[in-house]
Amino acid sequence: MSDATHSFGFAILASVGSLFLLLAALGSIKFPDFFTRMAAISKASTLGTACLLFAPVVAKFSWYAFGVTFFALAFLFLSAPVASHLLGRAAYRQKVPRYRNTQIDEWNDENRFP
Amino acid sequence: MQAWIDFSLATLGIALALAFYRLLKGPHVADRIAIFDLLTAIICGVCSLLSVTTQTPVLFDIAVLVCLVSFLGTATFAALLEKRELEEEGVEKP
Numbered sequence: 001m002s003d004a005t006h007s008f009g010f011a012i013l014a015s016v017g018s019l020f021l022l023l024a025a026l027g028s029i030k031f032p033d034f035f036t037r038m039a040a041i042s043k044a045s046t047l048g049t050a051c052l053l054f055a056p057v058v059a060k061f062s063w064y065a066f067g068v069t070f071f072a073l074a075f076l077f078l079s080a081p082v083a084s085h086l087l088g089r090a091a092y093r094q095k096v097p098r099y100r101n102t103q104i105d106e107w108n109d110e111n112r113f114p
Numbered sequence: 115m116q117a118w119i120d121f122s123l124a125t126l127g128i129a130l131a132l133a134f135y136r137l138l139k140g141p142h143v144a145d146r147i148a149i150f151d152l153l154t155a156i157i158c159g160v161c162s163l164l165s166v167t168t169q170t171p172v173l174f175d176i177a178v179l180v181c182l183v184s185f186l187g188t189a190t191f192a193a194l195l196e197k198r199e200l201e202e203e204g205v206e207k208p
Contacts, residue, residue, distance in 0.1 A: 011118035018122040025132035045155040052159035072178045079185035090196035091144040
């Protein structure tokens with residue numbers, strides 16, 4: 001492939017990734033509640049990090065960088081939901097205040113963990 | 115290509131400013147831990163972009179390592195938060 005397509009792919013990946021991180025930060029500002037903020041941050045920042053890590057690999061390709069990035073992203077996509085789940089469970093046990101229009105609480109006092 | 119890198123770095127700077135606002139304001143410790151996750155993601159992206167600009171491949175390895183280590187930080191802070199006593203009095207422990 002020519003150099004133009006490489007820089008085109010790099011531009012797409014870098015701008016999309018940074019815009020996703022900006023969306024995550026914007027969600028952390030605008031959402032009213034800890035749990036909604038954490039949903040915005042964990043999902044959008046995972047996708048933004050994935051795009052931004054793949055951008056240099058697309059710009060200047062080498063199999064070493066591709067392999068390193070591939071396995072790092074596999075670990076990231078496995079570990080980011082686990083981390084946000086741990087944080088959400090700890091916050092629920094700490095009784096972090098919720099948004100007043102929260103409708104469903106499936107882990108309330110009646111069927112709490114033993 | 116340099117223009118796109120500048121655009122992305124500016125966007126990441128705005129994201130960093132917003133995240134620091136929530137980090138300073140955040141009403142609970144859990145908010146700050148979630149923002150810590152976002153901050154490591156932004157730092158990872160900045161390192162990855164700077165490795166292209168300055169032609170230093172070591173920065174890209176640093177970005178990958180920060181991406182890997184951020185899970186440990188968030189998990190450790192979550193475990194600390196879970197072990198902490200409940201703040202308000204009168205709330206019975208589970």
